[in-house]
Amino acid sequence: MNICRRIICMGLASLLFIGLFGMSLAEPNEDQKTNEPHDGMGPLDAKMMSPQSTGFPMGDPLGVSEPNENQKMEGPPDGMGPLDAKMVPPQNAGFPMGVPLEVLFSGHGFALVDNESHILRLKVESIMPLEPDQIKDLLASNKSLEEIRDDIRAKEGEKTNRGSMILDRSIYPLINIVVSPFGNNSTSLKADLADSGPSNATDTAILGSISMIISPSDGGMIGKGELCIEQGLPAARYSLLIDMDPSRFGREKMMREMSR
């Protein structure tokens, strides 16, 4: 009996240790190791990096993956005045303006090519378009919030999709998003990757495309498909495996509407 008790005590102690260790791993990733700051930039400088150096995709995906090193927002360090702030060149219209309605798909997984695996996040949401003039009018008016809501909802019939993909640490806007039923409770998602670098606002360059089927699997949803990056680096054809997060804010509603 004593031996049995000892074994159980050891088991409990092990579980406690594993639990505590796991908790420490589950802490938010504030201290997560990331890429080093730009050459010549010390920690102080990194807190006030100009927009170009804080992760903006500027055409070359490799050049935009630098993380933000400033853990907390702080005031400008002494010696860094307005002259240090570089202007951001105009970029294309990768993201349409609109009010987020529903997160249609949100997931994380991997893009695989050869022996490499890259962390990938994908998100598609439906939005109601909201034009700058409309925002200006709403803010200038003395309308109540309920009236503002009604004004925004008046355009619900015009809703569209907005999406983005984070490959490693670079965000790519998704355009030409097509979501369609694929049978067996599966959904097909196709989209193009827009170049978020400087360009003519009327001519959005397409870097590649993504195509995947999202299907139920073991009580969850799994997305499998292909990511093809044709321009820029790393140009390659990736296989995708994405664990889709549980739906939030009405994906079921959207699926019901699609099946009508």
Next chain:
Amino acid sequence: MAFLKAASLAMALLLLISPVAFSQGGQLFLNVYVNGTPGKALVVGNVDDISGLAFLNTPGKIYEENGQLYAVCDSLVEKEGDGWKLSFPANGYYDEYHAVFFVSGGFSFQEINCTKGLEILSSAHNGSIVLDVQGYGLTDPAVSFSYAAM
């Protein structure tokens, strides 16, 4: 026998108090629209817990329905030098964070600061500037950026 029961209970509790349970956080999906003339910002979207957004603690300035949040804030933007600065702090732990900022009126970004772990994407279109900020598993994420007339 009683010891075995107690041990079983303890094991079950340990399994319940798992790291997953501790890592649960909220989600934030918000769009912030700022007119070129600073002073007011329209905040629309979904957030699990608005208590983490101190700038929304203004009675009568928030409307929430079916998870959709509508708010008008006049404390997000302040004058800074020749331009303006928008500060968007959020307290708490967020599993998923996605904020999009729209500023209309012919401005350009001057400087952007974000909490480590947030990825950003900017664009400009028809005189509006857009900053898309996304991150996962973040504590007290904060975004601030300054902008000025082109």
